[in-house]
Amino acid sequence: MGESDIVPVVLFRLGGLEITTTTLTTMAIVGLLALVTWLLSRRLHLQPGRLQTLAEGAVMAMEDAVRAVAPDHVKLLLPFIASLWIFLVTANLSGLIPGVHSPTRDLSATTALAILVFLSVHWFGIRSQGIRRYLRHYLAPSPILLPFHLLSEITRTVALAVRLFGNIMSLELTAMLVLLVAGFLAPIPILMLHIVEALVQAYIFGMLALIYVAGGLQSQQLRAEAQDKPGCEGQP
Structure with missing residues (x-):
């Protein structure tokens, strides 16, 4: 087991930017998904075929x-x-x-995804409620809780990145170790385990992102509705 099996390899540099195997794989995946999406959207029919039915079912x-x-x-x-x-x-x-190694076994890739979720929570909240009303929820129910709100934002972002990285890295290392010990005598169980775990981790990350974004939107909406009711904030 070499260092390249754990640490992403730097392929080349563009100025001060290092292009690693993770970067190259990520770019290839994005390009492939863009191509598949373009091809699927070009040939849509009222009576869909198998491929269109599968895509529509997933959506x-x-x-x-x-x-x-x-x-x-x-x-x-x-x-x-x-x-x-x-x-x-x-x-x-x-x-x-x-x-090929999964990009999500690299902590830098999962950190980027977690930061994207972090920024999206605030983007959707500000877009829905306005920046002043959105930022006001950090002072509710008391300004004393502001540090705890900020700490919560940081810790859940870190946890989101580390959870995905740790699970995918351990999954790949476990599969590699089993194959080194047992050779290719048991490739099918390892393959099935990899597929199931990969799908589960993608689902969990996406659901957590959805819960974080929706929680911010709904908490702001409930607070706005409470403030608009007669008798709130000291009104008779």
């Missing part, structure tokens, strides 16, 4: 998941959450390709 399943958590914000959240799920499933499963 409907993701839409139902978003509706179950945030029924009032399905159109707003579906593009982001669905894109996140599709990317994560593809990235996690890319480790099954010989010689």
